[in-house]
Amino acid sequence: MENFEPVIVAFCCHYCAYTAADMAGSQRLPYPSNVKIIRVPCSGQVDSLHIVKAFEKGADGVYVAGCLDGDCHFKNGNVKAAKRIAYVQKYLEEIGLESERLEMVNISAGMGHRFAEVASTITEKIRKLGPSPIKASASL
Amino acid sequence: MITAERKPLEELIEYIKPFKRILLLGCNECVTVCAAGGRKEVGMLASGLQMARLKSGTSVEIQQHTIERQCDPEYVEELASMIDGADAVLSMACGCGVQQIAMRYKDKPVFPALNTKFMGASERQGVWAERCQGCGDCLLGITGGICPISRCAKQLMNGPCGGSTTGKCEISEDVDCAWQLIWDRLKTLGLTERYLDIIPAKDWRTGGGSGPRKIIREDLAE
Structure with missing residues (x-):
């Protein structure tokens, strides 16, 4: 477990989090x-x-990074995303995966520091949770 | 449309437990519109089932397919070779579709992935509400276009009852009193005198009271 390096997929909005990653x-x-x-x-x-x-393809954690509240370039895509995340979190529980493996975060384009901080925090959280049980079984 | 909701994953996992090759079958009609059994929901369920199986240390081969209408024999017929290669079918159609598959492919186990709920209309994005119970003798022409059969908890033919308060039904504050809606609409249409007509007790023979119903159009039937 000590050598476990989680695979984390971050879906980043072009107008905010992706630019923040660039800034980082x-x-x-x-x-x-x-x-x-x-x-x-x-x-x-x-x-x-x-x-x-x-x-299913083996991610240990996933997060969706959208704009700050009220700042969505398309009016309310980030609000819709948050609702969808809550829905999928429940589905993950049904499947038998910890819902903490999925998260919604809000980052503005100027928050390079926050982007780096979120990436580190989530990586640490997933590291503590351990490898996804799906990946472990799929590789057998 | 016919509305439906996915069954709990646990129940579906139990259904398919003995099988190795599953055909997960969606339907492009009503259940696609109410986001319960269309192509996307087929993808979501296939992933969920696969992950649940992997977690328990086994895997399952899931073929995903969505057809135009599972309630029509023409489309169901085209599935023959696909169903041949599967140990069981998990249908994401309404109850009509599931039965159509079961009737055509008699030696293949078929399971429902959805709970069929009601005939409803979309109130807004993501919200569907019951609007018709298929009573076979539509009253909407005399009730101002609002159905007392599907929308009144007591199915009253002459309402409202004493449980109607400030336009809401006594069963829940979220449920409008159908007869209040009917009265309001008759007023808007200037047809309040119609409200005074007593609607006779309903003959339920057209509404399933005489057993399973069938429509035969002589000019179309082969």
Whole structure:
């Protein structure tokens, strides 16, 4: 378990979190390489199916990063995303996965520091939870 | 449309436990519109079932497919080769679709993935409400376009009852009193004198009281 390096998929909105990740990079802020970023046009565009598939394919954790409340480029995509996350969290529990493996976060384009901090916090949380039981069984 | 909701995953896992190859079958009609059994829901369920199986140390081969209508024999017929290659079918259609599959493929176990709920309309995104009980003798023409059969908890033909308070039904504050709605609508239409007509007791033979119902159109039936 000590050597466990989680695979974390981060769906990042182009208008905020993705730009924040860019900023974290230009500011030379370190964040764990465990986080695999997928750029999306809006957090509201991340479908339940994308999230579930990420877990099925072996992700140990997934988070969706959208704009701050009221700042969505498409009006309320981030609010819709948050509702969807809550729905998928319940589904994960039904499947037998810890709902903590999935999270919604809000980051503005200027928050490079917060991006790096969120990436580290979530990586640590997933590290403590341990490998996804799906991945462990699938590799047998 | 016919509305439905997915059954708890636990129940579905139990259904498919003995099988290795499952055909997970969606339907493109009503259950797609009410986000219960369309192509996307098929994908979600396939993933969920696969993960649940992997977690318990086994795996299952799930073929995903969605057809136009599971309640029509023409579309069901096309599934023959696919069903041949499966040990069991998990249908995400309403009860009509599940039965159509079971009737056509008699030697194949078929399980329902959904609980069929009611005939309803969309109130807003993600919310569906009951609007029709298929009573076979539509009253909407005399009740201002509001159905007392599907929307009144007592199915009163002449309401409201004493449980109607400030336009709400006594069963819940979230349920409108159908007869209040009928009265309001008759007023808007200037047809309040119609309210005074006593509607006779309903003949339930058209509503399933005489057993399973069937429609035969002589000009179309083969």
